[in-house]
Amino acid sequence: MGNQILTIAGLNKSFNGVKVLQEINLDVNNREIISIIGPSGSGKSTLLRCICKLECIDSGVILLNGRSIYQKDFAKKPGTKIGMVFQQFNLFPHYTVLENIARPLMTVRRIDKESAIETARTLIRKVKLENKEASFPRQLSGGQMQRVAIARALAMNPDIMLFDEPTSALDPELSGEVFQTIIDLARDGMTMIIVTHEMSFAEEISNRIVFMDHGMVIEEGNPETIFHSPEKERTLSFLKRIRLIS
Amino acid sequence: MGNQILTIAGLNKSFNGVKVLQEINLDVNNREIISIIGPSGSGKSTLLRCICKLECIDSGVILLNGRSIYQKDFAKKPGTKIGMVFQQFNLFPHYTVLENIARPLMTVRRIDKESAIETARTLIRKVKLENKEASFPRQLSGGQMQRVAIARALAMNPDIMLFDEPTSALDPELSGEVFQTIIDLARDGMTMIIVTHEMSFAEEISNRIVFMDHGMVIEEGNPETIFHSPEKERTLSFLKRIRLIS
Amino acid sequence: MNFEIIADNLWFLLSAALLTIKITILSFIVALFISFIVGTMRCEKIPNSVEKMLSIYVEIFRGTPLLIQLFFIYYGLPSVGINMPGFLAAILGLALNSAAYMSEIIRASINAVPMGQKEASFVLGYNRFQSLLHIVYPQAIRVAIPPLMNSFSSLLKESSLVSVLAITELTRIGNLIYTRTYRAFEIYLTLGIIYFVMTYTVSVISKKIEKRINKAYVS
Amino acid sequence: MNFEIIADNLWFLLSAALLTIKITILSFIVALFISFIVGTMRCEKIPNSVEKMLSIYVEIFRGTPLLIQLFFIYYGLPSVGINMPGFLAAILGLALNSAAYMSEIIRASINAVPMGQKEASFVLGYNRFQSLLHIVYPQAIRVAIPPLMNSFSSLLKESSLVSVLAITELTRIGNLIYTRTYRAFEIYLTLGIIYFVMTYTVSVISKKIEKRINKAYVS
Amino acid sequence: ACSQKSETGMDKTGQDNSLKRVEEAQKLTVGLCAAYPPFESRNEKTGKIEGFDVDLANALAREIGVDVEIKDAEWQALLGGLTKGDYDVLITCMSKKEAAKENVNMSDVYYNLNDVVVVREDEKSINSPEDLKGKVIGVQLGSGSEQIADKMQGFKEIKRYNYNPEAFIDLKNKRIGAVIVGYAYAVNQMKTEKGFKILDKPLESSEIVMVLRKGEDTLTQRLNEAFANIKKNGVYDQLIGNWLKV
């Protein structure tokens, strides 16, 4: 329990009276990699958005390293930073690749320009975009954009990274490079929650799979169990449908 | 020769200096049904558009019932009317189904309202949309819209009907009803030129198939020959590609 | 504060407002007429010289202040033999000015009608004019109505400028009352309210029409 | 026709045109400032009462004629103790009027920035203000520049109305020469040309800027 | 540019038919600018235009045996309007100097009006016209007072208003130091609005006339006769008593 990094308990969330998340309980240990799967509209994105405070919640607790994310000075304490990677990348179009990573450091962390650029360069190397640092997002491929987005999130030195379908907006050929970047991160020991529809990727990378439906966690367990001998009927039928399509 | 309804000879057409139709010769006999096939950009639509004077031509002759379509009083003589059905239907959105068919009769032919409506009703029955006559186009399915478009063209009592990919904008389920309408027309003895990518339909309905590529008629002949033992290499490779896809 | 003056003159103010409305409606009708012709012509194939002339008309009237246009028409034109009463000059000036803007609205609305509509009507045998009248206009108008209502509002406000041509519409009546009473605050406040009520009414009507159009298009 | 009068007064006219430009630029700057504040506030979560007030401001200034607004500010407000020189009243009137329109442009431009941009910056730890300054504005401005240039042109033309506050800008000088010479045709024609040259210049610059922006966005 | 003038003043033979025209129309059209009490202004109670000039016009018309139509117009537009043919005569407290800008006919002088300097009651620094040096003064655009002001030297600035009332508002609000205006107006002004005083020493005297189109001598003569009559029969003095008694 001592290495539990994220704790979600009794989380409820509704939009205009419609329950979208119901009594979610989820613990994430340090260095753990969790994939969330489930049909469209099951609340996966909403869960991630609650964790990074893009949505406010109706009830429940979300603790990061033992501190409620709703504490006033939450983001200022060490060990309380959350990185988020969006399906649509959401790079800043008016910044170059380098600026996309360095500027937030300067603006939010008040780090001086030189160190910010240095950090940014290190991360650009990490996602293998050395020759693109002066490019603008519109000059990049989707896969490259997503890798920049990952580097940008990493630059803030987060304790946990959230990925919301990081490859859904990409052509299959481009998904590979993004997966590789995430796998590299896993190797470095980053704690991650990944929402994805790519079952083989989820199976390969995760310590744990969480299956959601209708705003509830239906089943969770190790990839082996969930993908090959799930307990619940609903999980099984979802997996069947998904495999049919892909 | 006496029953040749449409004669195209030495037709050339270019857009901004780019040749789109080159030395097209095509004769259409009365009651004949011709399908034009060919790859995208080969000039099929442009050919139809030249025949119905939506495009002007660079050189060549187009005769309908022996009269040049560019003669001054062309459209006023009997036996010189051309019907056209578009891929995008182009129904008039501010008219009901009934009005779409009756109004052109009233405006163009100066037929009085009662007779126009009567004619329109007959045609609506023919395309089996009796219960839709008061609907607006936006309230119809694509297949229904296309049938109204066919009825509208028929109302002008044309000597020949041109169809430019009449089902390309439709879901496969809806294509059937449009094909059926065209088949009914064929049975009534209407002369038709049909541009289509639906090879099996073309094979079933046509007396003759014309294969075009790069603005030229590459090969023509009866469906049997063209589809099963074409002479030209290009025809063969086109048909192979098309079959692969569908 | 002394609103007695307003009470005393309310009747005059309201009848002047009526004149303002009359001027607005008249010039709007003229502008509508001009803008339909100009806007339509600029969408059709017309001789290059005519197109040039129309575009110059639009550019000039959009590129210079209405006030100057009014002065020019009323005070300037008589010296080249074109002499008209103030009321006519006002209507003409407002209409020519608005029509320059409105013709661009009409043009955009006509261009918003899909090409296929014109083609379909042509193939059915409509001539240019019939196609325009029966097929293009009815569809273009739906697109044009909201911005045209907006033009109407602008015209209502801009009609205040014709007070400089000594037409006793709302603004000038305000000025005249003010000459005798010096109660600028009360008078201009009242004028503002009257104008606001008028433009607000227009915008309410406009929203209703828009809603009805959208509804008709969606259902 | 007698354009000697114009030649005689050309210097006069051009220096008045300079004042017109000065008035326009000054009020544009003030309007820009107001419209950024108003437009931004109306995009953010603000107390309902404040939102109401801002929307009333916008509606009133868009719903009444500028002429009345100018009269009210200059001649009306002194009676409630707000007394300012004509130049200031002119700038203020023009700016408040334009800002009402421009704030809607700013609002639309901010809303045109995809929600994801604000969310991304929020997740990275930007506060509201930083997000606005570093992420939202730079993107909104690209969208806003063409319509804002248009507002500038309108302002240039509307500045002719401040002649009623006895400010000797271009239109007033024209009137002055007119009452001395009665050569309305030549004078107002010249005024028209000067205004046209100014607005035309603005529109040329505006098109250049637009092109550059589009290029930057496409390449 | 002068050709259009013949359509009003002269008939085809170049004869002056102005009197005939008025008599035939049974109407004398009088142009004035109703922002100059007590000569002409709009009564804020009745909404009618009233004043010395209006009554004078009526008295003269009665002598001639025709009706009067009053047309209100901008001061700056009056002379232009007269030449255009909008009015038969201007009776609007216009001085010879004001009218001389245009080639016009003038009647006999019907009033002598001093121009005076008006200042705030509490004004200490301006006691005579000489004190106006270095001050901002206000006048009505295009008026005789403006001409006087232009002739005098040494002002800081001359502010030219569309109407005198605006000048007085600015005077009251201390935006300017003095207003130069006709004596009668000044007196009337001080009846409605307290807080001003007139400097004892008048500036210049202006001869007020009726203004007609150039060459319309018959009408000018007839008006002069009529004026002589009402002066003789006491009507004129009565009007003076009604409007211009100080």
Ligand SMILES: Nc1ncnc2c1ncn2[C@@H]1O[C@H](COP(=O)(O)OP(=O)(O)OP(=O)(O)O)[C@@H](O)[C@H]1O
């Ligand atoms: N801002 C919002 N307002 C109202 N309803 C919302 C909002 N965002 C999400 N919802 C609803 O909440 C439910 C869960 O949405 P969510 O996006 O979390 O699903 P998801 O599992 O991420 O689906 P997908 O796989 O399609 O991304 C859906 O029914 C959705 O319509």
Ligand SMILES: Nc1ncnc2c1ncn2[C@@H]1O[C@H](COP(=O)(O)OP(=O)(O)OP(=O)(O)O)[C@@H](O)[C@H]1O
């Ligand atoms: N209005 C036009 N202006 C310029 N080029 C045109 C125009 N219309 C068609 N073309 C060109 O002419 C060529 C023939 O076009 P056309 O539409 O006739 O082909 P098609 O055989 O109908 O193709 P598809 O099967 O895609 O409909 C194409 O290269 C097209 O780009």
Ligand SMILES: NC(=O)CC[C@H](N)C(=O)O
């Ligand atoms: N009716 C008028 O406005 C008269 C003007 C007057 N002559 C003046 O000097 O101001």
Ligand SMILES: [Mg+2]
């Ligand atoms: Mg989602």
Ligand SMILES: [Mg+2]
């Ligand atoms: Mg085609």
